[in-house]
Amino acid sequence: MSPDTEQWTPTHGEPYRPVAYRPDRLPSAESLARSAWLRERMDERRTVRHFSPDPVPDQVVKDAVACAATAPSGAHQQPWTFVLVKDAQVRRRIREAAEREESLSYDGRLGEEWLAALRPLGTDAVKTHLTDAPALLVVFQQRYWLGPDGAKRKHYYVDESVGIAVGMLLTALHLSGLAALVHTPSPMRFLSQALHRPENEKAFAVIPIGYPAEDCEVPDLVRKSLDQVMTEV
Ligand code: IYR
Numbered sequence: 001m002s003p004d005t006e007q008w009t010p011t012h013g014e015p016y017r018p019v020a021y022r023p024d025r026l027p028s029a030e031s032l033a034r035s036a037w038l039r040e041r042m043d044e045r046r047t048v049r050h051f052s053p054d055p056v057p058d059q060v061v062k063d064a065v066a067c068a069a070t071a072p073s074g075a076h077q078q079p080w081t082f083v084l085v086k087d088a089q090v091r092r093r094i095r096e097a098a099e100r101e102e103s104l105s106y107d108g109r110l111g112e113e114w115l116a117a118l119r120p121l122g123t124d125a126v127k128t129h130l131t132d133a134p135a136l137l138v139v140f141q142q143r144y145w146l147g148p149d150g151a152k153r154k155h156y157y158v159d160e161s162v163g164i165a166v167g168m169l170l171t172a173l174h175l176s177g178l179a180a181l182v183h184t185p186s187p188m189r190f191l192s193q194a195l196h197r198p199e200n201e202k203a204f205a206v207i208p209i210g211y212p213a214e215d216c217e218v219p220d221l222v223r224k225s226l227d228q229v230m231t232e233v
Contacts, residue, residue, distance in 0.1 A: 007148050010077060041175060046218045048179035049123075051133040051210040060176045061135055061209060068169035074157030079142040080165050080204075083195050086135050090194065094138075094206065095130035097190035098183070102127060105186060121219060129181055133208035138191055139166055140201040152200070162204050173209060180209050 026034070065082045073079060085091055102125035106115070130136065141162040145153040155161075166182065173180045185191075188203035197203075 009147070010145055010153065012153065042171065043223070045170070045174040046179070047181050048210075048212045048216060048218065049129050049181055050213040050216040051129055051179070051208060052213045052216075053132055053134060054211055055134045056178055056210055060178060061137070061173075064169055064172035064176060064178070065137065067172035068165040071161065071165035071168050073161035073165070074155065077142075077145065077155045077161070079145075079155040079158045080162050081140040081142060081197070081201055082169075083138040083140065083197070084135060085138060085195070088131070091131050091133075091136055093194055094136065094191065095127055097194065098127050098130055098185040098206070099125055101185050101187060101190065127183070127185075129183065129208040130206070132213070133181075133210040135209045137169070137207040137209060138195060139169075139204045139207065140192075140197055141204045142200050143202055144200050146198055146200040166205060166207070169207070178209055179212050180207050182207055 061084060065084075068082070069078065069080065071080075085094065106125045110118070139162065141158045142155055143158060144155050145151075147153075170180055170182070183206045185206065188206075191197075191203035191206065192201065
């Protein structure tokens with residue numbers, strides 16, 4: 001068995017060995033150059049719903065997942081699993097199931113207030129991105145650790161940990177030149193079944209990944225300014 005496929009066992013109770021952490025301190029001019037560059041790049045990111053079917057380099061997606069998996073997590077429990085789906089038939093099955101749930105949602109389950117909030121975006125129950133995008137990453141949160149012998153150990157701050165990891169994933173994909181969408185069909189139980197996930201995992205989001213379609217359009221959104229999102233005390 002290669003190290004990568006060996007069962008991973010979390011530490012439990014035993015303290016980690018402290019190791020020196022002495023990263024070079026960046027000169028502030030260099031820090032500023034990097035932060036300004038990053039801010040500009042991130043402001044260019046857009047959620048894409050119209051994908052080209054062109055394939056994406058596998059390694060770019062894998063590197064982005066590896067970046068996401070560096071996220072901090074509650075008690076360093078790393079409670080995430082990313083399932084990469086490229087198989088067209090599996091993507092079609094996911095789309096069919098998502099559209100069945102979404103039809104019920106858009107036909108009333110969401111309620112008028114929620115539908116009104118969504119109306120500016122023009123979303124509906126038709127989810128072409130699930131079959132147009134060449135790759136889907138389905139993110140699962142591990143609600144607890146499940147040992148090989150069926151032992152269970154609770155995970156902490158799972159929503160926060162997986163949310164942070166997805167944020168880092170979106171950043172990595174964007175900076176690597178790929179477009180993505182965080183799709184959250186609800187309920188998502190069908191994803192556990194379609195992808196044969198174990199009982200300790202719960203789907204968190206489906207992230208279609210690819211290049212924007214040639215005729216891709218995005219809504220002309222306005223982001224809040226720094227002053228509107230930040231205050232100092
Ligand atoms: N999950 C549905 C509805 C939806 C909800 C929110 I909040 C959005 O920002 C976008 C869509 C869907 O994927 O259409």
